[in-house]
Amino acid sequence: MTDNVxxxxxxxxxxxxxxxxxxxxxGIGSCVAVCLYDPVAKIGGMLHALLPTAPNGNPRSGxxxxxxxxxxxxxxLLIGSLVELGAKPTRLVAQLCGGAQVLNAPGFDGWLNIGxxxxxxxxxxxxxxxxxxxxxxxxxxxGRTVRLYIADGRVTLRSLGRxxxxxxxxxxxxx
Amino acid sequence: xxxxxxxKEIWKRLIDGPRGENALRTVMWRMACDLSSMVGRTISxxxxxxxxVPLSEVAVRAGDLEAEMVGVYLVMQSGLRGQxxxxxxxxxxxxxxxxxxxxxxxxxxxxxxxxxxxxxxIGNLAVSSFLNAVATNTGAAELLRPSSPAVMVDMxxxxxxxxxxxxxxVRDDLLIIETTLRDAKDVVQARFxxxxxxxxxxxxx
Numbered sequence: 572m573t574d575n576v577x578x579x580x581x582x583x584x585x586x587x588x589x590x591x592x593x594x595x596x597x598g599i600g601s602c603v604a605v606c607l608y609d610p611v612a613k614i615g616g617m618l619h620a621l622l623p624t625a626p627n628g629n630p631r632s633g634x635x636x637x638x639x640x641x642x643x644x645x646x647x648l649l650i651g652s653l654v655e656l657g658a659k660p661t662r663l664v665a666q667l668c669g670g671a672q673v674l675n676a677p678g679f680d681g682w683l684n685i686g687x688x689x690x691x692x693x694x695x696x697x698x699x700x701x702x703x704x705x706x707x708x709x710x711x712x713x714g715r716t717v718r719l720y721i722a723d724g725r726v727t728l729r730s731l732g733r734x735x736x737x738x739x740x741x742x743x744x745x746x
Numbered sequence: 747x748x749x750x751x752x753x754k755e756i757w758k759r760l761i762d763g764p765r766g767e768n769a770l771r772t773v774m775w776r777m778a779c780d781l782s783s784m785v786g787r788t789i790s791x792x793x794x795x796x797x798x799v800p801l802s803e804v805a806v807r808a809g810d811l812e813a814e815m816v817g818v819y820l821v822m823q824s825g826l827r828g829q830x831x832x833x834x835x836x837x838x839x840x841x842x843x844x845x846x847x848x849x850x851x852x853x854x855x856x857x858x859x860x861x862x863x864x865x866x867x868i869g870n871l872a873v874s875s876f877l878n879a880v881a882t883n884t885g886a887a888e889l890l891r892p893s894s895p896a897v898m899v900d901m902x903x904x905x906x907x908x909x910x911x912x913x914x915x916v917r918d919d920l921l922i923i924e925t926t927l928r929d930a931k932d933v934v935q936a937r938f939x940x941x942x943x944x945x946x947x948x949x950x951x
Contacts, residue, residue, distance in 0.1 A: 578805065580801075580802040580803070580804075580805050580806075581801050581802060581804060581805065581910060581914075582801045583802055597805065597812050597901070597903050598812050598900075598902055598903020598906075599903060599907065600900065600901075600903065600904030600905065600906075600907035600908065601904075601908070601911060602907050621801075621907060621910060621911055621914055622911065622914055622915055638918075640801060640914050640918070671904065673898055673904045673905065673907065674819065674896055674898060674908045675896075676895075676897065676898075677894060678893055678894045678896070679896050685911050713904070714900045714903055714904025714907075715901075715904075716811075716812055716901070716903075729812070730901070731814050731900065731901060
């Protein structure tokens with residue numbers, strides 16, 4: 572079966588139940604990729620968000636219009652889209668990647684701290700939705716390409732000079 | 747006139763209509779000339795483009811997001827506010843470092859402290875030249891200097907996150923003023939992006 576690669580762009584949510592689909596967020600830096608997968612229904616999805624929280628906070632407040640560029644809105648949109656496709660929220664397994672601090676230079680120390688804030692927002696949104704994070708590769712100072720294989724829910728990472736490898740299990744923060 | 751209105755006016759004079767096109771062409775040409783003097787070989791610039799790119803399409807517009815690239819990034823927080831970035835392949839960055847340090851091409855094999863410092867100087871000159879040319883061309887008072895340059899080496903996608911994030915907090919597209927820079931032998935191949943402060947809410951015509 573040939574892989575059908577689908578790019579998840581910035582501020583986008585893609586869900587799928589096609590077993591040959593591979594959802595990919597290329598070269599994410601401070602952005603986060605939230606991957607959710609229902610192993611029974613074999614339905615999965617990825618969110619590629621770049622800002623932690625929408626200005627008005629609560630995504631259910633109805634204002635502003637939900638946007639997947641925000642982690643908090645994006646997680647809700649991702650879960651909603653997966654459920655619409657037939658996934659069960661109680662079976663969803665979460666994996667989280669990204670949130671690097673790529674910009675490290677004098678004068679930019681901790682600039683916006685956006686990567687760290689994105690990761691915190693993602694953890695918080697997943698916790699609020701009652702989802703446990705099975706594995707994560709967050710923080711550090713380098714970009715990563717994240718792949719979610721719909722056939723088996725595998726999430727892999729690739730960074731410069733390294734080949735594609737599975738994300739490690741557990742709540743480990745890696746560079 | 748309020749400060750933000752003044753800034754908006756200056757940006758508009760660079761991107762609006764045929765007069766803006768001419769002004770922008772002149773500004774970018776001036777920058778290419780200054781870079782040529784700095785590296786000791788003729789660098790020419792492509793026709794400047796001004797485009798509002800939706801966030802979801804930045805990836806398509808930028809190219810191979812996994813490619814290893816160098817980004818020389820500066821922020822202009824006063825004077826003319828915005829962001830600027832010079833994006834170039836690592837091979838080209840090494841050549842530029844050699845040229846600047848007066849070494850034969852191929853001497854630099856990795857981006858150490860000296861090479862990064864040389865690239866930072868190139869970014870600094872590019873943006874300073876741009877600002878000076880804008881000041882001259884628009885009759886604006888001297889525009890203040892940008893931040894120190896930050897040199898990033900990473901996947902292109904990760905570098906782009908740095909410039910997209912501050913814009914995305916305000917709007918759903920990126921107003922990109924772009925020119926390409928290259929020499930006759932393609933030793934120098936770079937893209938220069940200038941992004942006006944999104945809070946000014948300038949749109950492309």
